[in-house]
Amino acid sequence: MQYSFSDEQEQFRDIVARFMREKSPTSEVRKLMETASGYDANIWQQMNQELGLGALCIPEVYGGQGFGFVELAIVLEEMGRNLFCAPFFSSSVLATQAILNTATEAQKSAILPDIASGQRIATLAMCEANASWRAKDVSMLAEPVDGGFSLSGKKHLVTDGMYADTFVVAACVDNGAGKSEAAFFLVQSDASGLRRAEQDGIDATRKLAELEFRGVVAEMLGKPDSVKVDKSIAFSCVALANEMVGGCQYLLSSAVEYAQLRMQFGRTIGSFQAIKHMCADMLLEVELARSAAYQAAQAVHHAAQAESEDDSEMLALASLAKASVSDAYIRTAETCIQIHGGIGFTWDNDTHLWFKRAKSSEEFLGGPMLHRELLMQAWGV
Amino acid sequence: MENNVIDSKIRAVQADVRVWLKENWHVNHSLLEWRNLLVESGWGVPCWPKAWYGRGLPADMETAVNGEFAAAGALGVARAGIRMLAAATLLEHGTEAHKQKFLRRILTGEDNWCQLFSEPGSGSDLAGATTRADLKDGRWLINGQKLWTTSAHHAEWGLLLARTDWDLPKHQGLSYFVLDMRQPGVEVQPLRQMNGHASFNQVFFDNAVIEPEYLVGALGDGWKVAMTTLAHERRSADGFRNWGKVSNGEGAIFEEERAENAIFNEPYKWYPQRAGRVDLIMQRARDSGLISDLRVRQEIAALLILSETAKWTAQRARAAQQLGRPQGPEGSLGKLAGSHIARAASRVHTLLGGAEVMLKGKDSEMQGLIAEILLSVPATSIAGGTDEIQRNIIAERVLGMPKEPRFDTGPFRDVPRGLKK
Ligand SMILES: Cc1cc2nc3c(=O)[nH]c(=O)nc-3n(C[C@H](O)[C@H](O)[C@H](O)COP(=O)(O)OP(=O)(O)OC[C@H]3O[C@@H](n4cnc5c(N)ncnc54)[C@H](O)[C@@H]3O)c2cc1C
Numbered sequence: 001m002q003y004s005f006s007d008e009q010e011q012f013r014d015i016v017a018r019f020m021r022e023k024s025p026t027s028e029v030r031k032l033m034e035t036a037s038g039y040d041a042n043i044w045q046q047m048n049q050e051l052g053l054g055a056l057c058i059p060e061v062y063g064g065q066g067f068g069f070v071e072l073a074i075v076l077e078e079m080g081r082n083l084f085c086a087p088f089f090s091s092s093v094l095a096t097q098a099i100l101n102t103a104t105e106a107q108k109s110a111i112l113p114d115i116a117s118g119q120r121i122a123t124l125a126m127c128e129a130n131a132s133w134r135a136k137d138v139s140m141l142a143e144p145v146d147g148g149f150s151l152s153g154k155k156h157l158v159t160d161g162m163y164a165d166t167f168v169v170a171a172c173v174d175n176g177a178g179k180s181e182a183a184f185f186l187v188q189s190d191a192s193g194l195r196r197a198e199q200d201g202i203d204a205t206r207k208l209a210e211l212e213f214r215g216v217v218a219e220m221l222g223k224p225d226s227v228k229v230d231k232s233i234a235f236s237c238v239a240l241a242n243e244m245v246g247g248c249q250y251l252l253s254s255a256v257e258y259a260q261l262r263m264q265f266g267r268t269i270g271s272f273q274a275i276k277h278m279c280a281d282m283l284l285e286v287e288l289a290r291s292a293a294y295q296a297a298q299a300v301h302h303a304a305q306a307e308s309e310d311d312s313e314m315l316a317l318a319s320l321a322k323a324s325v326s327d328a329y330i331r332t333a334e335t336c337i338q339i340h341g342g343i344g345f346t347w348d349n350d351t352h353l354w355f356k357r358a359k360s361s362e363e364f365l366g367g368p369m370l371h372r373e374l375l376m377q378a379w380g381v
Numbered sequence: 382m383e384n385n386v387i388d389s390k391i392r393a394v395q396a397d398v399r400v401w402l403k404e405n406w407h408v409n410h411s412l413l414e415w416r417n418l419l420v421e422s423g424w425g426v427p428c429w430p431k432a433w434y435g436r437g438l439p440a441d442m443e444t445a446v447n448g449e450f451a452a453a454g455a456l457g458v459a460r461a462g463i464r465m466l467a468a469a470t471l472l473e474h475g476t477e478a479h480k481q482k483f484l485r486r487i488l489t490g491e492d493n494w495c496q497l498f499s500e501p502g503s504g505s506d507l508a509g510a511t512t513r514a515d516l517k518d519g520r521w522l523i524n525g526q527k528l529w530t531t532s533a534h535h536a537e538w539g540l541l542l543a544r545t546d547w548d549l550p551k552h553q554g555l556s557y558f559v560l561d562m563r564q565p566g567v568e569v570q571p572l573r574q575m576n577g578h579a580s581f582n583q584v585f586f587d588n589a590v591i592e593p594e595y596l597v598g599a600l601g602d603g604w605k606v607a608m609t610t611l612a613h614e615r616r617s618a619d620g621f622r623n624w625g626k627v628s629n630g631e632g633a634i635f636e637e638e639r640a641e642n643a644i645f646n647e648p649y650k651w652y653p654q655r656a657g658r659v660d661l662i663m664q665r666a667r668d669s670g671l672i673s674d675l676r677v678r679q680e681i682a683a684l685l686i687l688s689e690t691a692k693w694t695a696q697r698a699r700a701a702q703q704l705g706r707p708q709g710p711e712g713s714l715g716k717l718a719g720s721h722i723a724r725a726a727s728r729v730h731t732l733l734g735g736a737e738v739m740l741k742g743k744d745s746e747m748q749g750l751i752a753e754i755l756l757s758v759p760a761t762s763i764a765g766g767t768d769e770i771q772r773n774i775i776a777e778r779v780l781g782m783p784k785e786p787r788f789d790t791g792p793f794r795d796v797p798r799g800l801k802k
Contacts, residue, residue, distance in 0.1 A: 031633045131736035200742030202752050208739065264506040266789030266796045274769040285736055334724070337575075341504050341767060342529060345575055345760050352575030352756075359755055363736045369676055 003075070013074045019051055026350045030083040033353075037163045039086040043134040047086065048118030054092050055116035063113030069235070069304055073143035073242035073297035080246030083205050083353055087121045087160040093239045094159065095122035098168045098184050100304075101232035102236070111166070111186070120297075121163060125155035125187075125211050126170040126233075133365045135170070135182035135226035135231050142171040142185060142218070149173070149185060149220055151213040157364075161209025162198055165189050169213070184232075187365040191216045203360035206351065208352060231311060234318035238300045238363050241293040241321040244329045244361050247354050250284045251329075251336040254351065259339055275339060282335050289321075289328035294319035301324050316378035323371035329358040377379035391445045394438065398449040400423055406455040408632030412641070415634060416458055420675060425458035425488055426507030433472065433484055440564050454630055456638055457471035458709060459490030462532050467540055467603045469492040469613040470557075474598040474606045479559070484540070490641060496614075497527040497560065498607060502799055504528075507542075507769050508551045508604055509789070511797055514543035514558065521558065521591040523566065526583060531648050533569045533582040536562045541591075542607050545600060547794040548765035555603030564592060570743040576756040654750065655757035655764075656719060657726025659688045661747075665733045677732055684725045691718035710779040717771045720762035727758040 005013070023043050032038055048054045057072040058064025072093070079088060096115055099108060099122075114120035126133050128140065142149035151171055172180040187194060192305070193216040197301045199208040222228075256279050259270030269275050296317040303314040333355040337344035345349045362368065400517050405418055419425030420434045427446045429435025437651055438446075450457055471479050486492040502508035512525025523543060533539070539560040546554035560567070566589030571579040598606040627667045628635055666672040672681075691714075698711035734751055741752030762768040776782045789796045 040750070091432070127736060133736075134561055157736055199740055200744060201739055201742045202755070261800045263502075264504065264509065265787070265797050266509075266798065268801050272769070272785075274772065286389075333758060338762055338768070342499075342763050343501075344457070345763060347573035347575055349575075355575065359731070360739045362731065363734070363738050367731070367735060369732060 003294075005070075009071065011238060012071060013018060013078065016051065016053070016075050016078045017081075018045070018176060019346040020078045020084055020261045023047075023103045024079075024082040024084040026083070026353065029083045029085055029120050029353060030203060036198070036207075038160070038205065038207040039163075044086050044118060047088075051086065054118040054318050058092075058096060058112050062108050063116040065116075069238070069301040072239060073293070076239050076243040077246035077249075077293075080243035080357075081250045083247070083250075083357060085205050087123065087164065087241065089206075089239070090123035090160040090164060091115055091118075091121045094124035094236050095164075095166070095168045097232045097235040097239070098124055098229075102184050102223075102225065102228045103181075105216060107186075107219075108223055110163070115166075120165045121160065122166040123158060123160050123164040124170070124236075125158045125161065127157045128155060131157070131363075135172075135229040135233075138169040138170045138172050138182045140213070140271070141168070141180075142173045142183065142220070144173075145217060147217055149218050151185060151187070151216045151218050154210060154212050156199060156208075156210040158196075158208055158209045158211055161196055161211055161316070162207060167211065168221070169211075170229060171218075173220075175224055182226040183224035184221040184229065184354070185218035186221055187216055187218045188215075191218075193217075201360060203356040205357060206360060231315070234311075234315050235300050235304070236297040237318045237322040238293070240361060240365055241289075241318075241325040242297055244325045244358070245286070245293045246288050247357055247361075248289060248325070248329050248332045251332045251351070251354050251358075252279075252286050253283050255282065255332075255336040255339040262341075278335050278339060282332050285328045286332060289325040292317075292324040312378045312380070315373045319371040319374040319378060322366065323368040323375065326362045326368040326371070330355075330362050333358040357380070364374060389663065391442065394427075394442055395445050395449055398427075398446050399453070400652060402449060402455050406453055408630070408634050410634055412456070412634050412637040413489055413491070415456060419458050420485055420488050422456060429472065433480055441769075454484065454628075456628065456630075456634060458488040459641070460640060462536075463496050463540075463614075464488075464490075464492075464494050466496065466613050467538070468608050470540065470597065470606060470610045471559075473609050474602075475560055475585075476559070476594070478594060483559070492537045493532060493535050493645075495530050495533045495539045495562065495584075496610065497530055497533075497539045497541040498610075499527065500527045501526060501528050505767060506608075506789075507553065509793075509796070510542050510544055511798070512541070512543045512556060513547075514556060514591070515544050516539075516545075516593075519593060521593065521596075523558075523560065523586040523591060526585050528572070528581070528583050530569075530582045531580060532645065533562065533584050533624040534571065535644060538562060539584070540610060542603050544793070545603070548792045549601070550790055551793040551796060552604040553601055555607070556600050557597040557603040557606035559597060560589065560590050560591055561595075572693055575759070576651060576654075576753055578648075578651050580651070587604050602690040651753055652758050654753045655723065655760045657723035657758055658730070658750075658754050659684065659722065659726050661750075662726065662729055662733070665730070669733055671733055677729075678728050680732060684722070684729050687718070687725055689724045691715065691722060694718065710775070712777050713771070713779050716774070720768050720771075723758045723761040727755055730754055 032040060052065055053075055055064040057067050057069060060066040099111060115122055130137050140151060140153040142151055151169060169185045169187050170182055171185055172182045175181040193214040194210040197210050199210050201208040259275050259279060260268055262269045299314045299317040303311060336351050340349060340351055343349050401422060401424055423434060423436040426434055427436045427438045428440050428443050431437045468487045469483055471483055498507060500510050500512060502511055514521045514523050539562050541558040541560040544553055544554050545556040566587050568585040570583045572581045572583050573579045666681060671677045694711045695715050698708055702708055730751055734746055737746050738755060742749050745752055777784055
């Protein structure tokens, strides 16, 4: 990409954008967010069969299309712009990145083709009571048993957890040297000892669940490796940042459009400098955030293709992007409501749907304060 | 010297109330009986004129009288909702017949009121109302829509601002009416907000009827009369918060009052949350252990500096007022400060909650209270006049800066409005 997208990438964006506009108007978003599963299985199928989005950045050997992270970022931006309701982020980002970064060849070959086709919906179960997505904070212990490992404990804020077929669960094992090391484990939704319960999310367009494990037998993906666990979360952060940029853009456009329509005192409110300046500041903030998200997507694109010894630059950019976009998204959402005035605070106006996504995404996979700190650490400061 | 005279007057009034309460207050009264007694004695609204259920006492006696009621544990007249705004407006601009018909039932709680001012097309620009009142066969026919009408669903009467002349400049073509809410031409629909509550209503008028004697003030004086209502609204803004307080007295009369409150306080349940609940911050920081996090400490300190300095600024304004000095700029700044505080508090609550802020509902932090804060704070910088309007007022009226050029001074008919084509 290097500061601009290729013509092919722009064409690809147009196709995805058209699909999202057609399949995910806010009327549809509002309908789906009131359902338990939160998505429409037909549209999910179309998305996979017509556009092959589930397969997009899974390597061809595992049944994917082998595109890179930049293409994935394009898809996510368009999804975020339209609040597309589907388990895409859970399955094709969180779970897929965890698997790609840690699983053995045999495991990838076994699992990824079904995820690529959209037949199997997977998600990540990592966060515990301490509400963290970092390897060092995982406290669930995986006990070696016959046929794998036994998991006990709770995971919460599991996206699409009620309807996923497969869970990638973070737990830790003793690495022999008396220290614990995090790893991912594979659990099927019908595993015995697994119970799931819906959680009431602030953002109804992204469904959440709490999972309870009571001696659930699981298969370990690859080897315990906390660094790789963190790395796959970093990849997901970059994906999330790009999705969030799409939401920022929606809010900005919506505010600017409304400011030019709404009249008070015999003129459009957009003719008041107070409103113009708010819009200009919003644009500045959104563009800065966009640059961060694109820059990070490119870094991951390369990191995913060429195994490198030192991931610190990629990790730095991932945290930089998540921090930058988190702040921009919530501020843009606040400003968009403000420009709409009272109507922006009502349920019938669409702004709150994005506001809630912004608030939820701000802390999902770690909030801006954490990521600013991780950025400094990755820079070696 | 001066003060001594005032003090002795206050003491005399206090003694009178005390005696009267001793003789009359009893928990065995029904709420209505008791309020009728209050109305007849003048002690329910002692600062109202003698002719209208009061004792004509100066406004500063109110606190002293209230103190005696509190000491005796006695209930007062009905206050909930916007009934007192209606009363104040009718006392100032109403006819004898209006006062006769409405005031007593306002105080006894038999009638409830709502305020029909804001419209979909006129928010910041309240005088741009387009709900129309047309005189036909000797009666006013009302058509149009109001928005944000609190308590419209249990109001008997509404204070209505409607346009009676489209050829005059906008402020001059408005008239003020009392509208009977219980009639076929009035439809009330609840309005749901982003935090899930439905505190307000939209009210639609389809040939609703108003008899000519229910015009308040002169034809075309609607804006002037509305200013009276709004002035009282601003003055009593602090009072709104007290509605949440429920007396915990025992006896049937208290039960009756609690039931009344339950209805009228319902729309305001989330109001404390929209201000950001700064009061919860320190305890939450302690409970989460983040109180020792240097970054969080900085954020909390900054928030508290903001909220404390705003409080002192308001106190300075009040002190000046009590000393009879002109209010400084402090008065206008409070609303704007409140928006800053609410937003900052929302950010700190997010920091303290971490990923828990992704949840709402009864299983989330403080049974959903934190989520309610995050989803209610955006109202603060809009309700009661937006931040931008406050800044205009501060710049133009306090700092004396030049006014914005106006595009809406001609006949209202020609003023661009609605959505730009
Ligand atoms: C929670 C809540 C409670 C409410 N309660 C009541 C109530 O009880 N009674 C009642 O009557 N109303 C109530 N309102 C309505 C409220 O008073 C209006 O929403 C508010 O005045 C703004 O008007 P509006 O919504 O029409 O926005 P608009 O006036 O359309 O404003 C849209 C945007 O334009 C900006 N703008 C407008 N004019 C200017 C200007 N001259 N210069 C710069 N910027 C400008 C505004 O600041 C805002 O950002 C309530 C609103 C809310 C959200």
